[in-house]
Amino acid sequence: MAANPNKLIELKIAGRYRMIPVWATELSFEVRPGQKFDARAWKYWKPVLLLLNEVARKEKLKINWVRVHSHFGHKGDVPHAMGWWDHEINAMFLCHFDKETMLHEVGHALSSGYHGDPWAKQASRLYLKYLKGKELKDAMIALAHYLSGRRVYKAIYGEKAPKAPEIQSLWKGLDPKK
Incomplete structure (x- = not known):
């Protein structure tokens, strides 16, 4: 890992240039921050995505990519699910940065959905x-x-x-x- 794993680097991800921390480039899946992702949210996502990487390895789960959101300043509930799993493309979408939501979605990936x-x-x-x-x-x-x-x-x-x-x-x- 680089000297500062939290350093943000610019990468082209899914056709768009995004700022992503070095540690997120070393996971077994691609991390795709949402369109208006606030880089200050990476500190909330780090423990969840590192655990997801471990879970994917131990559970032998193939994840192509994970979309993560940030919603700082939101007054009410976000207008979509906290997370979901897409069986067709082996991709996870996460809005809530908690381990329970992530494992909930892994449960879908390992079952009927x-x-x-x-x-x-x-x-x-x-x-x-x-x-x-x-x-x-x-x-x-x-x-x-x-x-x-x-x-x-x-x-x-x-x-x-x-x-x-x-x-x-x-x-x-x-x-x-x-």
Whole structure:
């Protein structure tokens, strides 16, 4: 890795010139920042994308590219999903920079793609394998937003899942200067 892995370099990615940190060029997949991506967001994406690289290797998952967003200054919820997986092109789109969302999408990649039992089993397996502490607890509760997730939660813990809190955008009120 270069002397400063966080140094931004200009690269042509998917036909457009983008500023991308050196560390993001060394992953097993191409990272494609969104059109109006704010470079201050890289610090939020780094731990998620490094973990995704590890997960892809360990789970033998082929990912061609990952699109990441930034929405600093957003007042409400973002007008699209927090993440999604495209089975046809082996690509991931991530809006939320949390490990739970990323592993949720890997669960889709390793299953049928729908929020059914095969997906919930994969997602919970990934959460249990790659998360710890509060991140794990929160991810398992978030799984309970889905009926299949509630069934898997009960099978694992032997009790009904707690009510999952309403999902809030991680970008809402986020100050890029912090």
